Amino acid sequence: MALAATVILIFATSAALGAVTLLTLIPTIALIAFFAGKLQPQWRKVHDLHGAMTTVIQENIAGVRVVKAFAKESAEVEKFRDRKDVFLGTLLGTVNYWAARVPFAQFIFGLALPLVLWTGGRQVIRGPLAIGDLAKVVFYLMAIGHRVGMVGQFTNIIQNASASGERILEIIREPQIIKSGQLDLPDVTLATTPLTPPGSESAEPAARGSSAPSEGSETGQGPLNRLGRVQFDHVSFNYYDGKASLTDVSFEANPGQTIAIVGATGSGKTTLVNLVPRFYDVSGGRVLVDGADVRELKLRQLRRSVSVIFQETFLFSASVAENIAYGRPDAPRKEIEECASAAQAHEFIMELEDGYDTLVGERGVTLSGGQKQRIAIARAFLMNPRILILDDATASVDSRTERLIQEAMRRLSVGRTAFIIAHRFSTVQHADQILVLKEGRIVERGRHDELIALGGVYGEIFEQQFSR
Structure with a gap:
């Protein structure tokens, strides 16, 4: 001008x-x-x-x-x-x-x-x-x-x-591929109530939405026993145009069941579980949680009801307590410590210089792989989800700690659906159902003893592992 x-x-x-x-x-x-x-x-x-x-x-x-x-x-x-x-x-x-x-x-x-x-x-x-x-x-x-x-x-x-x-x-300007649906997750408040770790006597039935623990519920989580049903209905998925990563996958996981997923590297195990919290959308078919298509559910509610422990653990440059409480920053210290105990992490945390207030450094550089993994497990437990996903979560711990974690997981999984990806048969053999993937397809399914007797792909993998 x-x-x-x-x-x-x-x-x-x-x-x-x-x-x-x-x-x-x-x-x-x-x-x-x-x-x-x-x-x-x-x-x-x-x-x-x-x-x-x-x-x-x-x-x-x-x-x-x-x-x-x-x-x-x-x-x-x-x-x-x-x-x-x-x-x-x-x-x-x-x-x-x-x-x-x-x-x-x-x-x-x-x-x-x-x-x-x-x-x-x-x-x-x-x-x-x-x-x-x-x-x-x-x-x-x-x-x-x-x-x-x-x-x-x-x-x-x-x-x-x-x-x-x-x-x-x-x-x-990158287009948002995953868009939130409009439906509420059924009884979503039940999926965000405080966790009652094994051995804790501080459970308040009212916080669970029930006046008394249900019969047969080890941790007093009666209403949760009806939540967490996951169904894959002829699901197919591919990352890019071309060869599919998953093809016509169908199965049902009932509430409280533990589903183990095994198969060779690249068979689609991680891809399958990533479809539950909608990290990706299916190319064909449907994934349903408690009867609702995950694409129609509110994304925040869906993901807060699913806890994932990844194969590669990521910790923030913060204190141990802050990392465990990442999903629930307002969680009281007592709950944080109880969840750490359930994940067999409390003992080594107390040996750190400042205990739960110890800074772990960028990406948890000051901790060993097994220690980081146990903190990640405690972080997932604190969310009190209806669905647990453990992607080879015990890979970085020794045999003794693995057994302790497995016991804690079994008790914490009561009333929750758990998906376990593991290469150790000691981790998957107690699952309610084992899915064997090969090139993106379910080729076998059943319990450990049934699949061993079948003498198929699962039996071959079992023999290879124990013949080493």
Whole structure:
């Protein structure tokens, strides 16, 4: 606006001097706009190369033990140096591109001043233009020149920011594939009540929505015995177009049952359980929880009713207590400790420097794999879910701790449906039903003894494990 107003003032003073101003200003702005269009893709390339360079740093910090174990320090330094050289070369090329071209565009506008002095001087001599008006136009031109210089500087900054913004917007504009449904999970309050770990005498029946424990319920969770039914109805799934990861999978898990899923690597075990909390949507068929299609349920309620213990444990850079209470930040310390005891974690936690207030470091770097896994199990138990998913959750613990955890899981699973993925038969042999997957299909199902007697795929896997 100020630039246009200044040009209008020049025209009001002298049409000839206004024409001279426009003849130099328009090419200048056009060239800056042209160069700016060429500059933005170059800044995008600079940011991409910067990301590639910092990725090398991040990988080497996270994988420092692997780098040292294979004595690859020199190779990684060389890799970083190569990425750095490419990044700096591209950065300097981009800066030089702008530095060499913008002054040329500004030089064109710089011709306006001598042209105005020549044209205006002749008019002053002949009389149509007062010398004071010529001085005004000169000052107007100096103001426009200052703004043109600022445009050159800010255009570079804007194109740099635009390239950065593009990378952010790519994530923001990514379509949301998993959208929440509108149905409430049946009796969802029952799935978020406080946990009563094995051996605890502090259970309050009223908190369970029942005045007294049901008959046959070991932990007094009568109403929960009716919740947690999971049905797979001719489910198929594939990550990409092409070969399916799961094909025509059908089974039913009744409330309180433990379902073990076994099979070779890549057979679809983790994919199957990931469909229950809707980390992905099925390609065909339906997954139902308590009679409702998971795609129709409110996503937050569904996921809060399912606790997942992943194969790779992730802990936040916070205290032990905060990590256990991640799903329920308001949980009292007593419940946190009871859940840790149920997961066989209380003993080693108390041996830490500050007990439950000990900071575990980024990704739990100060803890062993087995310790991290037990904290993750305690975190899942605290959520008091109706469905438990354990994706090889006991892989990082020793045999003694595994037995203790299995006993705790069996008691905590009363009234809850549990899915267990494990490669150890000691973990799956007590399951109510075992599903054997092969290339995304259920090829066998039944209890441990039945499948061993069948002598099929499960029997082969069993023999291979115990013949080692």
